[in-house]
Amino acid sequence: xxxxxxxxxxxxxxxxxxxxxxxxxxxxxxxxxxxxxxxxxxxxxxxxxxxxxxxxxxxxxxxxxxxxxxxxxxxxxxxxxxxxxxxxxxxxxxxxxxxxxxxxxxxxxxxxxxxxxxxxxxxxxxxxxxxxxxxxxxxxxxxxxxxxxxxxxxxxxxxxxxxxxxxxxxxxxxxxxxxxxxxxxxxxxxxxxxxxxxxxxxxxxxxxxxxxxxxxxxxxxxxxxxxxxxxxxxxxxxxxxxxxxxxxxxxxxxxxxxxxxxxxxxxxxxxxxx
Amino acid sequence: xxxxxxxxxxxxxxxxxxxxxxxxxxxxxxxxxxxxxxxxxxxxxxxxxxxxxxxxxxxxxxxxxxxxxxxxxxxxxxxxxxxxxxxxxxxxxxxxxxxxxxxxxxxxxxxxxxxxxxxxxxxxxxxxxxxxxxxxxxxxxxxxxxxxxxxxxxxxxxxxxxxxxxxxxxxxxxxxxxxxxxxxxxxxxxxxxxxxxxxxxxxxxxxxxxxxxxxxxxxxxxxxxxxxxxxxxxxxxxxxxxxxxxxxxxxxxxxxxxxxxxxxxxxxxxxxxxxxxxxxxxxxxxxxxxxxxxxxxxxxxxxxxxxxxxxxxxxxxxxxxxxxxxxxxxxxxxxxxxxxxxxxxxxxxxxxxxxxxxxxxxxxxxxxxxxxxxxxxxxxxxxxxxxxxxxxxxxxxxxxxxxxxxxxxxxxxxxxxxxxxxxxxxxxxxxxxxxxxxxxxxxxxxxxxxxxxxxxxxxxxxxxxxxxxxxxxxxxxxxxxxxxxxxxxxxxxxxxxxxxxxxxxxxxxxxxxxxxxxxxxxxxxxxxxxxxxxxxxxxxxxxxxxxxxxxxxxxxxxxxxxxxxxxxxxxxxxxxxxxxxxxxxxxxxxxxxxxxxxxxxxxxxxxxxxxxxxxxxxxxxxxxxxxxxxxxxxxxx
Numbered sequence: 020x021x022x023x024x025x026x027x028x029x030x031x032x033x034x035x036x037x038x039x040x041x042x043x044x045x046x047x048x049x050x051x052x053x054x055x056x057x058x059x060x061x062x063x064x065x066x067x068x069x070x071x072x073x074x075x076x077x078x079x080x081x082x083x084x085x086x087x088x089x090x091x092x093x094x095x096x097x098x099x100x101x102x103x104x105x106x107x108x109x110x111x112x113x114x115x116x117x118x119x120x121x122x123x124x125x126x127x128x129x130x131x132x133x134x135x136x137x138x139x140x141x142x143x144x145x146x147x148x149x150x151x152x153x154x155x156x157x158x159x160x161x162x163x164x165x166x167x168x169x170x171x172x173x174x175x176x177x178x179x180x181x182x183x184x185x186x187x188x189x190x191x192x193x194x195x196x197x198x199x200x201x202x203x204x205x206x207x208x209x210x211x212x213x214x215x216x217x218x219x220x221x222x223x224x225x226x227x228x229x230x231x232x233x234x235x236x237x238x239x240x241x242x243x244x245x246x247x248x249x250x251x252x253x254x255x256x257x258x259x260x261x262x263x264x265x266x267x268x269x270x271x272x273x274x275x276x277x278x279x280x281x282x283x284x285x286x287x288x289x290x291x292x293x
Numbered sequence: 294x295x296x297x298x299x300x301x302x303x304x305x306x307x308x309x310x311x312x313x314x315x316x317x318x319x320x321x322x323x324x325x326x327x328x329x330x331x332x333x334x335x336x337x338x339x340x341x342x343x344x345x346x347x348x349x350x351x352x353x354x355x356x357x358x359x360x361x362x363x364x365x366x367x368x369x370x371x372x373x374x375x376x377x378x379x380x381x382x383x384x385x386x387x388x389x390x391x392x393x394x395x396x397x398x399x400x401x402x403x404x405x406x407x408x409x410x411x412x413x414x415x416x417x418x419x420x421x422x423x424x425x426x427x428x429x430x431x432x433x434x435x436x437x438x439x440x441x442x443x444x445x446x447x448x449x450x451x452x453x454x455x456x457x458x459x460x461x462x463x464x465x466x467x468x469x470x471x472x473x474x475x476x477x478x479x480x481x482x483x484x485x486x487x488x489x490x491x492x493x494x495x496x497x498x499x500x501x502x503x504x505x506x507x508x509x510x511x512x513x514x515x516x517x518x519x520x521x522x523x524x525x526x527x528x529x530x531x532x533x534x535x536x537x538x539x540x541x542x543x544x545x546x547x548x549x550x551x552x553x554x555x556x557x558x559x560x561x562x563x564x565x566x567x568x569x570x571x572x573x574x575x576x577x578x579x580x581x582x583x584x585x586x587x588x589x590x591x592x593x594x595x596x597x598x599x600x601x602x603x604x605x606x607x608x609x610x611x612x613x614x615x616x617x618x619x620x621x622x623x624x625x626x627x628x629x630x631x632x633x634x635x636x637x638x639x640x641x642x643x644x645x646x647x648x649x650x651x652x653x654x655x656x657x658x659x660x661x662x663x664x665x666x667x668x669x670x671x672x673x674x675x676x677x678x679x680x681x682x683x684x685x686x687x688x689x690x691x692x693x694x695x696x697x698x699x700x701x702x703x704x705x706x707x708x709x710x711x712x713x714x715x716x717x718x719x720x721x722x723x724x725x726x727x728x729x730x731x732x733x734x735x736x737x738x739x740x741x742x743x744x745x746x747x748x749x750x751x752x753x754x755x756x757x758x759x760x761x762x763x764x765x766x767x768x769x770x771x772x773x774x775x776x777x778x779x780x781x782x783x784x785x786x787x788x789x790x791x792x793x794x795x796x797x798x799x800x801x802x803x804x805x806x807x808x809x810x811x812x813x814x815x816x817x818x819x820x821x822x823x824x825x826x827x828x829x830x831x832x833x834x835x836x837x838x839x840x841x842x843x844x845x846x847x848x849x850x851x852x853x854x855x856x857x858x859x860x861x862x863x864x865x866x867x868x869x870x871x872x873x874x875x876x877x878x879x880x881x882x883x884x885x886x887x888x889x890x891x892x893x894x895x896x897x898x899x900x901x902x903x904x905x906x907x908x909x910x911x912x913x914x915x916x917x918x919x920x921x922x923x924x925x926x927x928x929x930x
Contacts, residue, residue, distance in 0.1 A: 027316075032592075033591050034592075037550055040536045040537055040592070041536065043537070044537045044605065068579055068580065069548075069592070070541065071544075071546065071577055071578075071594060072542075072580075157385045158385075161384070164385050183409065184713055185408035185411055185629050185713050185714075186412045186415075187411055187412055187415035187416075187444075187706065187713075187716055188415055188701075188704055190643045190706040191713075192711075192713055194641075194708060194711040196711060208396075210387055221580065268344060268345050268346070269346075269347070
């Protein structure tokens with residue numbers, strides 16, 4: 020048992036490990052999404068907990084080509100260190116045609132749709148994954164708050180949020196029609212605070228961008244053109260935790276694509292976004 | 294903002310100020326439009342838990358839609374929810390008081406979305422049941438309470454909302470409390486508190502209000518803070534549900550979760566249903582301190598000293614705290630599927646990590662969860678949103694507990710096609726005290742011919758038809774007739790008869806209670822071997838004790854063949870008049886002691902696969918019914 024200070028994290032960890040093991044057992048063609056952000060880094064860590072130091076499934080990074088360069092360096096270093104089977108997905112066609120927001124050709128939400136959602140869809144189809152593990156949390160945003168641990172997507176990758184399967188007593192939906200697939204969300208019950216507390220407790224390496232430099236740090240990591248750093252002096256995980264205790268600003272408020280319209284994020288998610 | 298008001302809880306331990314305690318999970322349920330989402334929104338506002346700008350954002354959205362400020366929009370994030378002003382799916386949101394952190398689960402109140410309500414409520418530590426003071430108790434107020442009791446949620450607070458609509462009238466509140474208490478009593482739900490509030494205006498959420506000076510109870514936040522955090526059941530019997538077996542770095546690790554109880558290094562653990570035992574060699578961890586014991590709620594990895602066959606679905610237990618093992622059991626189920634739960638269909642049951650095909654053997658009672666009335670008609674289906682008591686028969690043995698003994702191993706879901714469509718809790722199962730555990734040194738010798746090969750050659754499976762009933766009820770007559778009928782159909786059938794077995798195999802046994810138990814155990818073991826050899830084995834024994842028949846079922850089911858209990862029923866009068874072997878006459882004359890039905894009990898089956906009333910129907914008619922029941926089970930797909 021770990022120190023009393025972080026004992027509340029044990030229950031969260033146990034639940035996530037249980038879900039990861041169910042996923043691994045139930046789906047032969049399974050992958051984990053790794054955005055290089057803090058949440059999916061915690062997810063990767065939990066997988067190593069669940070499988071005793073191993074990561075028995077490939078990790079998919081959807082690279083929009085607009086990621087902050089430090090993220091890619093961090094990724095490549097950890098892939099070597101932890102022996103990860105990395106798969107990089109990219110919507111090359113859209114990039115070649117210049118169909119992006121930074122080029123001025125698309126809105127932010129349209130750009131996310133092509134470079135993230137469609138790129139993910141392409142990898143899933145190409146590799147024929149039945150299920151993808153994703154590190155989203157309920158406290159991030161209203162539609163994610165309504166998610167299931169095992170969340171089916173139809174043939175067109177659409178999320179039918181109006182008719183989700185019942186999920187009780189940790190008995191998950193693990194049977195589905197051919198052609199459909201499952202998103203698995205082992206971090207759903209964690210909060211942003213829990214994620215940082217766990218990073219602190221476990222000493223999980225994370226990309227430096229989360230720590231303050233010249234009075235600013237990133238609270239949520241996305242593509243460079245659409246993610247703003249927040250004013251901060253926090254240079255250690257403990258200081259980030261202190262800062263979060265005081266803040267009343269929501270985490271995704273620094274992600275510009277969410278703010279385009281009332282239902283921007285819902286529509287993006289319904290059509291297959293993480 | 295009323296954060297100063299929260300100072301009521303200020304005297305509590307400073308440690309609670311941080312997030313450093315597990316959040317209490319509270320579900321809010323009740324009838325549609327009774328104000329659940331509004332309550333959550335206002336509660337977040339009153340406790341200062343809203344992120345900056347959220348209030349203004351909702352204000353803007355509402356203005357754009359040309360409506361009054363709508364608290365519910367904080368939770369109802371979906372467009373369809375906002376357009377129709379209802380909650381469609383369950384939502385979870387975090388907030389904190391001075392005492393602790395909470396996860397508030399906002400469940401939909403519309404009947405159509407009951408499966409979403411169940412998804413939210415199943416994981417809750419406590420529930421707030423909301424009732425609109427103006428509308429009073431409605432259909433879902435009752436149905437949700439029933440489901441909370443099935444889901445095993447013991448901490449229930451009843452919140453009477455919209456008191457402003459009834460001018461904060463005490464009489465209205467008292468009337469609702471009286472009526473609803475009455476209803477909850479029938480469910481064995483004991484509400485911790487009845488609370489009057491007006492959520493929209495924040496009345497009695499964090500501070501008492503002069504408008505209801507007649508109410509002397511606590512505020513909602515005080516009530517929440519008084520709830521208890523349930524403790525994982527570490528002191529109860531061990532149930533270690535095996536999820537998977539890994540081979541990593543030359544170790545064979547059993548991965549799974551301790552559902553209840555505690556497991557220590559050095560413990561002797563029996564794995565049901567194969568009932569092989571071994572000793573725990575180590576508890577495996579990664580990037581964590583070494584462990585010598587793990588307990589309820591933990592996801593663990595374990596290695597064993599002796600390598601025995603363990604697979605997903607096995608349940609690790611301690612020998613002195615055995616679970617129930619059976620392929621036939623009673624349960625209360627709630628059905629959420631669009632297609633009805635039906636007698637004729639096959640389903641998959643998932644219980645802990647066990648998964649096996651099953652079928653309803655009977656629908657014993659269908660209950661209207663909103664009135665608690667049982668349906669008068671005999672039913673062949675259970676419709677969506679109904680609750681029923683049923684008997685379930687599974688293809689293989691399942692390890693389980695009664696729900697009132699151990700929650701996690703006493704509940705299951707039913708899968709219809711690809712969809713989880715029902716949940717259930719087990720009741721009335723029988724625990725056996727004695728248990729044969731196989732020594733690790735005795736192994737099962739595997740034949741080169743598989744059971745399946747025999748099934749293919751014979752064209753039918755082996756199984757056991759266990760006939761029970763009073764002496765003279767017609768067991769032997771029917772068993773012989775059945776054997777002949779099957780033989781004439783080119784099937785392999787054989788009758789094990791009480792008298793014949795006592796001539797040889799059981800010649801050393803008397804009719805004392807202990808020897809009767811052993812008699813039945815041996816017959817069950819022989820039946821199992823014969824059925825495994827592909828033979829339709831028909832037993833004809835009085836087998837008067839329920840416990841013995843349960844044990845026989847367990848023995849037979851452990852090899853994966855079907856066990857069918859047939860109650861050959863006739864009144865004592867009828868049997869005594871028949872008295873084919875003159876036994877009743879001798880017993881009445883005092884020549885036989887301990888005769889079943891006279892001076893020894895007969896415990897009739899509570900839930901047999903088939904009942905044949907030989908006192909009312911002819912032997913031919915009974916045989917016909919027996920064949921109709923049996924032949925479909927002998928088909929090979």
